[in-house]
Amino acid sequence: MNTQIARLGAKMSKQTKQAKSLSTLLAALILVAAPAGKVLADDEKADNEHIKKGDALFAKMKVKEAVSEFREATRLEPESAKAHMKLGSALAALMTPDDDETAILEEKQAIKLDPKWFLPHTVLGQIYANQDKMKIACDEFRTATSLKPDSY
Numbered sequence: 001m002n003t004q005i006a007r008l009g010a011k012m013s014k015q016t017k018q019a020k021s022l023s024t025l026l027a028a029l030i031l032v033a034a035p036a037g038k039v040l041a042d043d044e045k046a047d048n049e050h051i052k053k054g055d056a057l058f059a060k061m062k063v064k065e066a067v068s069e070f071r072e073a074t075r076l077e078p079e080s081a082k083a084h085m086k087l088g089s090a091l092a093a094l095m096t097p098d099d100d101e102t103a104i105l106e107e108k109q110a111i112k113l114d115p116k117w118f119l120p121h122t123v124l125g126q127i128y129a130n131q132d133k134m135k136i137a138c139d140e141f142r143t144a145t146s147l148k149p150d151s152y
Contacts, residue, residue, distance in 0.1 A: 048073055051083060058090060066090045074106075081114035085123060092127045103127055118147035 047055075054069030070087035077083050088106030091099040104127055110120035125140035144151060 047082070048076060050076065051086060054086060054090065058093075063090055063093050067094070079113060081110040081117055081120070084110035084113065085117075085120045088120070088127075089123050092123060092130075095130075100127055100131065116147055118144040118151050121147065122151070 050069045050073035054066040054073065057063075057069060058066035067087065067090045070083060070090050073080065073083040074087055084106045088103040088110065091103035091106060104124065107120040107124045107127070110117070111124075114120075121140045121144035125137045125144065128134075128137035128140060
């Protein structure tokens with residue numbers, strides 16, 4: 001009986017981790033094509049090649065490679081909220097504690113660069129929800145919906 005309970009517990013834990021991974025990947029996939037909120041001359045030009053490559057790699061579920069491209073995009077364009085948001089999304093999809101913490105920093109940088117853009121708040125909310133920090137997650141989701149009410 002105890003063995004069966006232990007197996008069931010392990011199976012449920014694995015399913016929870018898989019569900020969290022899937023929810024993060026789905027959220028990140030949706031965000032891959034997302035435009036930035038503000039419109040500046042720099043934002044009007046096409047995405048740099050590293051963002052395009054990162055998007056293509058992410059769409060193929062090559063997340064680690066996508067992270068490398070998004071990192072390079074943020075190095076080349078440190079003032080790009082979009083590059084920081086995409087890097088944070090990809091890092092969150094890796095589902096490791098260190099990557100989650102870096103993803104949070106990237107999303108906060110995206111918010112700092114473009115405070116009126118709702119998507120970094122959405123990604124942050126998903127990261128916090130995956131960490132079972134529901135109050136903080138809800139705060140981020142509320143902020144996202146207040147910035148763009150029709151986003152949910």
